[in-house]
Amino acid sequence: MNGITRMLARIFVGLLLCLSAMRGQAQDAKLQLANLDKLSDKAARVTDVTLDGSLLQFAVGLIEKIGDEDKDVEQLKSIVKNLKGIYIKSFEFDEASQYSKADVEAIRAQLSSPRWSRIVQSTDKRHNEHDEIYLLKDHDRVGGLVILVAEARELTVVNIVGDVPVDKIAAMEEHLVRSEKDSGRNKQKKESSHEE
Amino acid sequence: MKSNKAFSFAIVLVIAALVAPTQNAFAKDDFGKIVHHIESNYHVHRQHRWVMGLAGFTVKFWHIGGVKNLKGAIFENQRFVNAASDTRFDEVVRAAMDSGWQPMVQSWDRHSGERTYIYAQDVSSKKGKDLKLLVVNLEQNEAVVLQVKVDPNKLAGFIQETSGGRSHHNHRKSREEAQPVNAETVEEAAASSAPQWDGVCLFLQEEYQPGREP
Numbered sequence: 370m371n372g373i374t375r376m377l378a379r380i381f382v383g384l385l386l387c388l389s390a391m392r393g394q395a396q397d398a399k400l401q402l403a404n405l406d407k408l409s410d411k412a413a414r415v416t417d418v419t420l421d422g423s424l425l426q427f428a429v430g431l432i433e434k435i436g437d438e439d440k441d442v443e444q445l446k447s448i449v450k451n452l453k454g455i456y457i458k459s460f461e462f463d464e465a466s467q468y469s470k471a472d473v474e475a476i477r478a479q480l481s482s483p484r485w486s487r488i489v490q491s492t493d494k495r496h497n498e499h500d501e502i503y504l505l506k507d508h509d510r511v512g513g514l515v516i517l518v519a520e521a522r523e524l525t526v527v528n529i530v531g532d533v534p535v536d537k538i539a540a541m542e543e544h545l546v547r548s549e550k551d552s553g554r555n556k557q558k559k560e561s562s563h564e565e
Numbered sequence: 566m567k568s569n570k571a572f573s574f575a576i577v578l579v580i581a582a583l584v585a586p587t588q589n590a591f592a593k594d595d596f597g598k599i600v601h602h603i604e605s606n607y608h609v610h611r612q613h614r615w616v617m618g619l620a621g622f623t624v625k626f627w628h629i630g631g632v633k634n635l636k637g638a639i640f641e642n643q644r645f646v647n648a649a650s651d652t653r654f655d656e657v658v659r660a661a662m663d664s665g666w667q668p669m670v671q672s673w674d675r676h677s678g679e680r681t682y683i684y685a686q687d688v689s690s691k692k693g694k695d696l697k698l699l700v701v702n703l704e705q706n707e708a709v710v711l712q713v714k715v716d717p718n719k720l721a722g723f724i725q726e727t728s729g730g731r732s733h734h735n736h737r738k739s740r741e742e743a744q745p746v747n748a749e750t751v752e753e754a755a756a757s758s759a760p761q762w763d764g765v766c767l768f769l770q771e772e773y774q775p776g777r778e779p
Contacts, residue, residue, distance in 0.1 A: 409673075417671040424669060424685050427696055427717050431724060 397484060398505045398513025398530040402458050404475050408524065411467045412460040421454035421530070451532035458526050465497070465521040473499075473519050476526060480515060497521040504535070511535055595661035596712040599701055600638045602657045603708055609643040631719025633695060640708040648678030648703060658682050658701055666699055679704050688714065 409415050420428065429449050432442070460468070480487075480503045489502035498520045505513035511534070516527040603609060611617075617637040624632045648654075655673070658680075662668065666684035673680050684699040693716075700711040 413675045415671070415673045417668070419668055419670075423687050423694070424667065424696075430717060431721050433721075 397482065398528075399454060399456070400476060400479050400515060400526070400528045402456065402476070402526055402528070405458050405460070405468075405472060405524070405526070408460045408468055408472070411462060413463045414459075414461040416457065416459040418455065418457035421456070425449075425452060425454060448534055451534075452529065453531035454529070456526075456528040456530075460524045462522045467522070468519075468524050472524070473517070476515075476517060484512075485515075504533075507532075595664055595666065595699060596636050596638075596710060598660070599657055599710050602654060603638075603640065603703070603710070606651065606653070607640075607643070607645045607648070607708075609640045609645065609708070611638045612641050613639050628716065628719065630723040631716040631721075632713060633690075633716060634697075634712075634714035636712040638708075638710040642706055643708075645678065645703060645705060645708065648680075648705065649675060651678070654680065654703065658684075661699060666697075677705055690716070692716070693718070 429452070432446055432449055462468070484507075485503050485505050487501055487503050489500070491500040492498070499517075500519070501515075501517045503515040503517070504511050505515075510532050512530075512532065514527075514529040514533045514535075516525070518525040600611070604611070617635075617639065620637070621635045623629070624635045661684055666686050668682070669685050670681060670683040672682075680701070680703045682699070682701040684701075686697040686699075688695045688697050695714055696717050697712070697714045700709065700713075702709045
Protein backbone atom coordinates (compact mmCIF):
# COMPACT_ATOMS: atom_id res chain seq x y z
CA MET A 370 0.00 0.00 0.00
CA ASN A 371 2.79 2.31 0.97
CA GLY A 372 4.68 1.56 -2.24
CA ILE A 373 1.63 2.18 -4.43
CA THR A 374 0.96 5.50 -2.70
CA ARG A 375 4.56 6.54 -3.23
CA MET A 376 4.40 5.56 -6.92
CA LEU A 377 1.15 7.46 -7.42
CA ALA A 378 2.64 10.49 -5.69
CA ARG A 379 5.67 10.30 -8.03
CA ILE A 380 3.42 10.09 -11.10
CA PHE A 381 1.38 13.01 -9.84
CA VAL A 382 4.47 15.14 -9.23
CA GLY A 383 5.83 14.16 -12.64
CA LEU A 384 2.59 15.18 -14.32
CA LEU A 385 2.56 18.47 -12.44
CA LEU A 386 6.13 19.19 -13.53
CA CYS A 387 5.29 18.39 -17.18
CA LEU A 388 2.23 20.63 -17.09
CA SER A 389 4.09 23.50 -15.47
CA ALA A 390 6.90 23.14 -18.03
CA MET A 391 4.40 23.27 -20.91
CA ARG A 392 2.66 26.27 -19.35
CA GLY A 393 6.01 27.88 -18.68
CA GLN A 394 7.04 27.66 -22.34
CA ALA A 395 4.09 29.79 -23.46
CA GLN A 396 4.55 32.16 -20.53
CA ASP A 397 8.27 32.49 -21.28
CA ALA A 398 7.56 33.61 -24.81
CA LYS A 399 5.06 36.25 -23.77
CA LEU A 400 6.76 39.33 -22.37
CA GLN A 401 5.36 41.53 -19.65
CA LEU A 402 5.11 44.93 -21.34
CA ALA A 403 2.80 46.68 -18.88
CA ASN A 404 5.73 48.74 -17.56
CA LEU A 405 5.76 50.61 -20.89
CA ASP A 406 2.18 51.86 -20.56
CA LYS A 407 3.34 54.91 -18.60
CA LEU A 408 5.12 56.15 -21.75
CA SER A 409 1.73 56.80 -23.40
CA ASP A 410 1.54 60.15 -21.62
CA LYS A 411 4.80 61.37 -23.13
CA ALA A 412 4.49 59.82 -26.58
CA ALA A 413 3.29 61.68 -29.65
CA ARG A 414 2.03 58.50 -31.26
CA VAL A 415 1.08 55.28 -29.52
CA THR A 416 0.20 51.95 -31.14
CA ASP A 417 -0.86 48.97 -29.08
CA VAL A 418 -1.84 45.67 -30.71
CA THR A 419 -2.97 42.60 -28.79
CA LEU A 420 -4.05 39.61 -30.80
CA ASP A 421 -4.32 36.33 -28.96
CA GLY A 422 -6.65 33.57 -27.81
CA SER A 423 -9.95 33.27 -29.59
CA LEU A 424 -9.38 36.44 -31.63
CA LEU A 425 -6.22 35.06 -33.13
CA GLN A 426 -7.97 31.75 -33.79
CA PHE A 427 -10.71 33.69 -35.53
CA ALA A 428 -8.19 35.53 -37.72
CA VAL A 429 -6.34 32.29 -38.47
CA GLY A 430 -9.65 30.59 -39.30
CA LEU A 431 -10.50 33.35 -41.76
CA ILE A 432 -7.11 33.17 -43.44
CA GLU A 433 -7.41 29.39 -43.69
CA LYS A 434 -10.72 29.70 -45.52
CA ILE A 435 -9.25 31.91 -48.23
CA GLY A 436 -8.46 30.08 -51.48
CA ASP A 437 -5.23 28.08 -51.70
CA GLU A 438 -4.28 29.18 -55.18
CA ASP A 439 -2.39 32.25 -54.09
CA LYS A 440 1.18 31.47 -53.03
CA ASP A 441 1.30 34.41 -50.60
CA VAL A 442 -1.86 33.28 -48.83
CA GLU A 443 -0.57 29.72 -48.67
CA GLN A 444 2.65 30.91 -47.02
CA LEU A 445 0.77 33.22 -44.70
CA LYS A 446 -1.40 30.30 -43.62
CA SER A 447 1.59 28.19 -42.70
CA ILE A 448 3.07 31.12 -40.76
CA VAL A 449 0.01 31.98 -38.66
CA LYS A 450 -1.16 28.39 -38.17
CA ASN A 451 0.78 27.77 -34.96
CA LEU A 452 0.88 31.27 -33.54
CA LYS A 453 -0.53 31.85 -30.07
CA GLY A 454 -0.26 35.58 -29.75
CA ILE A 455 0.93 38.78 -31.39
CA TYR A 456 1.69 41.77 -29.16
CA ILE A 457 2.99 45.11 -30.37
CA LYS A 458 3.71 48.24 -28.40
CA SER A 459 5.12 51.23 -30.19
CA PHE A 460 5.81 54.73 -28.90
CA GLU A 461 7.00 57.66 -31.01
CA PHE A 462 8.19 60.79 -29.24
CA ASP A 463 8.69 64.39 -30.33
CA GLU A 464 11.87 64.75 -28.35
CA ALA A 465 14.73 62.41 -27.60
CA SER A 466 15.32 60.65 -24.26
CA GLN A 467 11.69 60.38 -23.27
CA TYR A 468 12.10 56.81 -22.12
CA SER A 469 14.72 55.59 -19.69
CA LYS A 470 17.32 52.86 -19.93
CA ALA A 471 15.45 51.07 -17.15
CA ASP A 472 12.39 50.76 -19.43
CA VAL A 473 14.46 48.89 -22.02
CA GLU A 474 16.39 46.92 -19.43
CA ALA A 475 13.12 45.64 -17.96
CA ILE A 476 12.43 44.02 -21.34
CA ARG A 477 15.97 42.77 -21.82
CA ALA A 478 15.88 41.18 -18.35
CA GLN A 479 13.02 38.97 -19.51
CA LEU A 480 15.12 37.88 -22.48
CA SER A 481 18.15 36.98 -20.38
CA SER A 482 17.17 33.33 -19.93
CA PRO A 483 19.41 30.91 -21.87
CA ARG A 484 16.42 29.77 -23.94
CA TRP A 485 16.30 33.16 -25.59
CA SER A 486 19.04 33.85 -28.08
CA ARG A 487 19.80 37.18 -29.68
CA ILE A 488 20.13 36.60 -33.41
CA VAL A 489 20.42 40.21 -34.59
CA GLN A 490 21.94 43.22 -32.90
CA SER A 491 22.42 46.51 -34.65
CA THR A 492 23.78 49.62 -32.95
CA ASP A 493 24.16 53.09 -34.39
CA LYS A 494 25.73 55.32 -31.75
CA ARG A 495 25.60 58.41 -33.95
CA HIS A 496 21.81 58.27 -34.10
CA ASN A 497 21.40 56.50 -30.77
CA GLU A 498 19.69 53.52 -32.38
CA HIS A 499 19.69 50.03 -30.98
CA ASP A 500 17.79 47.22 -32.67
CA GLU A 501 17.70 43.60 -31.54
CA ILE A 502 15.92 40.39 -32.53
CA TYR A 503 15.57 37.51 -30.10
CA LEU A 504 14.36 33.94 -30.68
CA LEU A 505 13.04 31.54 -28.07
CA LYS A 506 14.38 28.07 -28.76
CA ASP A 507 12.00 25.19 -28.23
CA HIS A 508 14.12 22.14 -29.15
CA ASP A 509 14.42 22.33 -32.94
CA ARG A 510 11.58 24.81 -33.28
CA VAL A 511 11.06 28.47 -32.47
CA GLY A 512 8.73 29.15 -29.56
CA GLY A 513 8.66 32.92 -29.77
CA LEU A 514 10.17 36.00 -31.32
CA VAL A 515 10.90 39.47 -30.00
CA ILE A 516 11.90 42.52 -32.02
CA LEU A 517 13.16 45.40 -29.93
CA VAL A 518 13.69 48.78 -31.59
CA ALA A 519 15.11 51.39 -29.25
CA GLU A 520 15.81 54.64 -31.05
CA ALA A 521 16.22 58.18 -29.78
CA ARG A 522 12.61 59.07 -30.48
CA GLU A 523 11.02 55.67 -30.77
CA LEU A 524 10.58 52.56 -28.71
CA THR A 525 8.91 49.53 -30.32
CA VAL A 526 8.53 46.01 -29.01
CA VAL A 527 7.05 43.25 -31.18
CA ASN A 528 6.40 39.99 -29.36
CA ILE A 529 5.20 36.93 -31.26
CA VAL A 530 4.31 33.85 -29.22
CA GLY A 531 4.10 30.38 -30.74
CA ASP A 532 5.86 28.39 -33.41
CA VAL A 533 7.26 31.02 -35.74
CA PRO A 534 8.52 29.46 -38.99
CA VAL A 535 11.38 31.88 -39.54
CA ASP A 536 12.40 30.30 -42.87
CA LYS A 537 8.89 30.82 -44.25
CA ILE A 538 8.79 34.41 -43.05
CA ALA A 539 12.12 35.03 -44.77
CA ALA A 540 10.86 33.38 -47.96
CA MET A 541 7.68 35.43 -47.90
CA GLU A 542 9.55 38.65 -47.21
CA GLU A 543 11.88 37.90 -50.13
CA HIS A 544 8.88 37.21 -52.36
CA LEU A 545 7.14 40.42 -51.28
CA VAL A 546 10.27 42.53 -51.76
CA ARG A 547 10.76 41.02 -55.22
CA SER A 548 7.16 41.69 -56.25
CA GLU A 549 7.45 45.24 -54.86
CA LYS A 550 10.61 45.78 -56.93
CA ASP A 551 8.87 44.37 -60.00
CA SER A 552 5.92 46.68 -59.55
CA GLY A 553 8.32 49.61 -59.08
CA ARG A 554 10.16 48.66 -62.27
CA ASN A 555 6.87 48.37 -64.17
CA LYS A 556 5.86 51.80 -62.87
CA GLN A 557 9.17 53.27 -64.05
CA LYS A 558 8.73 51.66 -67.47
CA LYS A 559 5.23 53.06 -67.74
CA GLU A 560 6.42 56.53 -66.79
CA SER A 561 9.28 56.43 -69.29
CA SER A 562 6.94 55.23 -72.06
CA HIS A 563 4.57 58.09 -71.22
CA GLU A 564 7.46 60.57 -71.44
CA GLU A 565 8.41 59.22 -74.87
CA MET B 566 -56.88 60.22 0.13
CA LYS B 567 -55.35 56.90 1.10
CA SER B 568 -56.24 55.39 -2.24
CA ASN B 569 -54.64 58.38 -3.99
CA LYS B 570 -51.37 57.80 -2.16
CA ALA B 571 -51.45 54.10 -2.93
CA PHE B 572 -52.11 54.87 -6.60
CA SER B 573 -49.21 57.31 -6.88
CA PHE B 574 -46.96 54.86 -5.03
CA ALA B 575 -47.97 52.13 -7.49
CA ILE B 576 -47.23 54.43 -10.43
CA VAL B 577 -43.80 55.27 -9.02
CA LEU B 578 -43.11 51.56 -8.61
CA VAL B 579 -44.19 50.82 -12.18
CA ILE B 580 -42.06 53.66 -13.56
CA ALA B 581 -39.08 52.50 -11.49
CA ALA B 582 -39.57 48.96 -12.77
CA LEU B 583 -39.72 50.21 -16.35
CA VAL B 584 -36.78 52.59 -16.07
CA ALA B 585 -34.40 50.33 -14.12
CA PRO B 586 -33.80 47.73 -16.86
CA THR B 587 -33.62 50.47 -19.49
CA GLN B 588 -30.86 52.24 -17.56
CA ASN B 589 -29.05 48.93 -17.17
CA ALA B 590 -29.36 48.28 -20.89
CA PHE B 591 -27.99 51.74 -21.67
CA ALA B 592 -25.15 51.17 -19.24
CA LYS B 593 -24.04 48.23 -21.37
CA ASP B 594 -24.48 50.09 -24.68
CA ASP B 595 -20.91 51.16 -25.27
CA PHE B 596 -21.68 52.06 -28.87
CA GLY B 597 -24.36 54.51 -27.70
CA LYS B 598 -22.09 56.02 -25.07
CA ILE B 599 -19.28 56.65 -27.55
CA VAL B 600 -21.62 58.14 -30.16
CA HIS B 601 -23.26 60.32 -27.52
CA HIS B 602 -19.86 61.57 -26.37
CA ILE B 603 -18.89 62.49 -29.94
CA GLU B 604 -22.18 64.26 -30.59
CA SER B 605 -22.26 66.19 -27.35
CA ASN B 606 -18.57 67.02 -27.12
CA TYR B 607 -17.93 68.07 -30.72
CA HIS B 608 -21.46 69.25 -31.58
CA VAL B 609 -21.57 67.13 -34.71
CA HIS B 610 -24.38 65.11 -36.24
CA ARG B 611 -24.54 61.58 -37.58
CA GLN B 612 -24.90 61.17 -41.32
CA HIS B 613 -26.41 58.38 -43.41
CA ARG B 614 -28.44 57.48 -40.35
CA TRP B 615 -31.25 55.92 -42.37
CA VAL B 616 -28.85 53.86 -44.46
CA MET B 617 -27.12 52.52 -41.37
CA GLY B 618 -30.47 51.85 -39.75
CA LEU B 619 -31.70 50.01 -42.81
CA ALA B 620 -28.48 47.99 -42.99
CA GLY B 621 -28.84 47.09 -39.32
CA PHE B 622 -32.46 46.12 -39.80
CA THR B 623 -31.63 44.02 -42.89
CA VAL B 624 -28.87 41.99 -41.24
CA LYS B 625 -31.13 41.27 -38.29
CA PHE B 626 -33.28 39.14 -40.59
CA TRP B 627 -30.84 38.12 -43.32
CA HIS B 628 -27.43 37.38 -41.85
CA ILE B 629 -25.45 38.42 -44.92
CA GLY B 630 -21.88 37.16 -44.60
CA GLY B 631 -22.64 35.92 -41.09
CA VAL B 632 -23.34 39.46 -39.84
CA LYS B 633 -26.06 39.25 -37.20
CA ASN B 634 -26.08 42.75 -35.85
CA LEU B 635 -24.78 46.05 -37.18
CA LYS B 636 -24.76 49.49 -35.63
CA GLY B 637 -22.94 52.32 -37.32
CA ALA B 638 -22.48 56.05 -36.89
CA ILE B 639 -20.71 58.07 -39.54
CA PHE B 640 -19.65 61.70 -39.13
CA GLU B 641 -18.23 63.09 -42.36
CA ASN B 642 -16.76 66.50 -43.25
CA GLN B 643 -17.37 67.90 -39.80
CA ARG B 644 -14.85 69.64 -37.60
CA PHE B 645 -13.71 67.86 -34.48
CA VAL B 646 -12.27 70.82 -32.65
CA ASN B 647 -9.67 70.11 -29.94
CA ALA B 648 -9.79 66.38 -30.59
CA ALA B 649 -6.14 66.13 -29.59
CA SER B 650 -6.83 67.34 -26.05
CA ASP B 651 -9.97 65.28 -25.53
CA THR B 652 -8.78 62.87 -22.85
CA ARG B 653 -12.38 62.09 -21.89
CA PHE B 654 -12.83 60.33 -25.24
CA ASP B 655 -10.15 57.84 -24.33
CA GLU B 656 -11.84 57.23 -20.98
CA VAL B 657 -15.23 56.65 -22.61
CA VAL B 658 -13.84 54.12 -25.08
CA ARG B 659 -11.71 52.38 -22.48
CA ALA B 660 -14.74 52.07 -20.22
CA ALA B 661 -16.02 49.57 -22.79
CA MET B 662 -13.50 47.10 -21.39
CA ASP B 663 -15.66 46.85 -18.27
CA SER B 664 -18.39 45.23 -20.35
CA GLY B 665 -16.10 42.50 -21.60
CA TRP B 666 -14.51 44.09 -24.65
CA GLN B 667 -10.91 43.02 -25.31
CA PRO B 668 -8.65 45.66 -26.89
CA MET B 669 -7.13 44.45 -30.12
CA VAL B 670 -5.73 47.63 -31.62
CA GLN B 671 -5.34 51.02 -29.97
CA SER B 672 -3.62 53.84 -31.76
CA TRP B 673 -3.37 57.50 -30.88
CA ASP B 674 -1.63 60.48 -32.46
CA ARG B 675 -1.22 63.40 -30.08
CA HIS B 676 -0.71 66.07 -32.79
CA SER B 677 -3.58 65.30 -35.10
CA GLY B 678 -5.80 63.84 -32.41
CA GLU B 679 -6.41 60.80 -34.61
CA ARG B 680 -7.50 57.77 -32.65
CA THR B 681 -8.31 54.23 -33.67
CA TYR B 682 -9.68 51.58 -31.37
CA ILE B 683 -10.62 48.04 -32.35
CA TYR B 684 -12.17 46.02 -29.55
CA ALA B 685 -13.47 42.47 -29.78
CA GLN B 686 -15.62 40.23 -27.65
CA ASP B 687 -16.72 36.60 -27.70
CA VAL B 688 -20.45 36.10 -27.31
CA SER B 689 -21.99 32.69 -26.84
CA SER B 690 -24.96 31.99 -29.10
CA LYS B 691 -27.27 29.05 -29.75
CA LYS B 692 -25.02 27.73 -32.51
CA GLY B 693 -21.68 28.28 -30.82
CA LYS B 694 -19.73 31.47 -30.38
CA ASP B 695 -20.20 34.78 -32.13
CA LEU B 696 -17.68 37.56 -32.39
CA LYS B 697 -18.51 41.17 -31.63
CA LEU B 698 -16.29 43.93 -32.96
CA LEU B 699 -16.29 47.57 -31.95
CA VAL B 700 -14.39 49.89 -34.27
CA VAL B 701 -13.91 53.53 -33.35
CA ASN B 702 -12.00 55.93 -35.56
CA LEU B 703 -11.73 59.64 -34.91
CA GLU B 704 -9.91 61.96 -37.28
CA GLN B 705 -9.71 65.74 -37.67
CA ASN B 706 -12.76 65.99 -39.88
CA GLU B 707 -14.47 62.64 -39.69
CA ALA B 708 -15.36 59.88 -37.27
CA VAL B 709 -16.75 56.37 -37.54
CA VAL B 710 -18.17 54.18 -34.79
CA LEU B 711 -19.13 50.68 -35.83
CA GLN B 712 -20.35 47.74 -33.82
CA VAL B 713 -20.87 44.44 -35.55
CA LYS B 714 -21.74 40.94 -34.39
CA VAL B 715 -20.72 38.12 -36.70
CA ASP B 716 -20.87 34.36 -36.82
CA PRO B 717 -17.19 33.52 -37.51
CA ASN B 718 -17.99 30.26 -39.30
CA LYS B 719 -20.54 31.84 -41.59
CA LEU B 720 -18.26 34.79 -42.28
CA ALA B 721 -15.42 32.40 -43.11
CA GLY B 722 -17.78 30.47 -45.39
CA PHE B 723 -18.86 33.70 -47.05
CA ILE B 724 -15.24 34.71 -47.63
CA GLN B 725 -14.44 31.28 -48.99
CA GLU B 726 -17.46 31.46 -51.27
CA THR B 727 -16.64 34.91 -52.58
CA SER B 728 -12.90 34.35 -52.90
CA GLY B 729 -13.22 30.85 -54.37
CA GLY B 730 -12.11 30.70 -57.99
CA ARG B 731 -10.86 34.27 -57.87
CA SER B 732 -7.22 33.98 -56.94
CA HIS B 733 -4.56 36.67 -56.93
CA HIS B 734 -3.25 35.51 -60.29
CA ASN B 735 -6.69 35.67 -61.82
CA HIS B 736 -7.04 39.21 -60.52
CA ARG B 737 -3.74 40.12 -62.06
CA LYS B 738 -4.76 38.59 -65.36
CA SER B 739 -8.09 40.36 -65.40
CA ARG B 740 -6.34 43.65 -64.59
CA GLU B 741 -3.99 43.12 -67.51
CA GLU B 742 -6.92 42.37 -69.75
CA ALA B 743 -8.67 45.52 -68.62
CA GLN B 744 -5.66 47.72 -69.42
CA PRO B 745 -6.31 50.12 -72.27
CA VAL B 746 -4.43 49.30 -75.44
CA ASN B 747 -2.47 52.01 -77.19
CA ALA B 748 -3.08 53.12 -80.75
CA GLU B 749 -0.09 51.17 -82.10
CA THR B 750 -1.44 47.86 -80.82
CA VAL B 751 -4.84 48.63 -82.30
CA GLU B 752 -3.30 49.30 -85.72
CA GLU B 753 -1.21 46.14 -85.48
CA ALA B 754 -4.28 44.18 -84.55
CA ALA B 755 -6.24 45.58 -87.47
CA ALA B 756 -3.44 44.76 -89.91
CA SER B 757 -2.97 41.23 -88.69
CA SER B 758 -6.64 40.34 -88.68
CA ALA B 759 -7.28 37.08 -90.44
CA PRO B 760 -9.17 37.24 -93.81
CA GLN B 761 -11.95 34.91 -92.64
CA TRP B 762 -12.58 37.19 -89.69
CA ASP B 763 -15.66 39.29 -90.32
CA GLY B 764 -14.90 42.14 -87.95
CA VAL B 765 -11.79 43.90 -86.70
CA CYS B 766 -10.28 42.71 -83.45
CA LEU B 767 -9.34 45.81 -81.49
CA PHE B 768 -7.93 44.13 -78.41
CA LEU B 769 -5.03 41.94 -79.48
CA GLN B 770 -2.79 41.01 -76.56
CA GLU B 771 0.84 41.63 -77.26
CA GLU B 772 2.91 38.47 -76.87
CA TYR B 773 5.86 38.64 -74.53
CA GLN B 774 9.23 38.49 -76.26
CA PRO B 775 12.24 38.27 -73.97
CA GLY B 776 14.72 40.26 -76.07
CA ARG B 777 12.29 43.00 -77.06
CA GLU B 778 11.85 46.16 -75.03
CA PRO B 779 8.36 47.62 -75.05
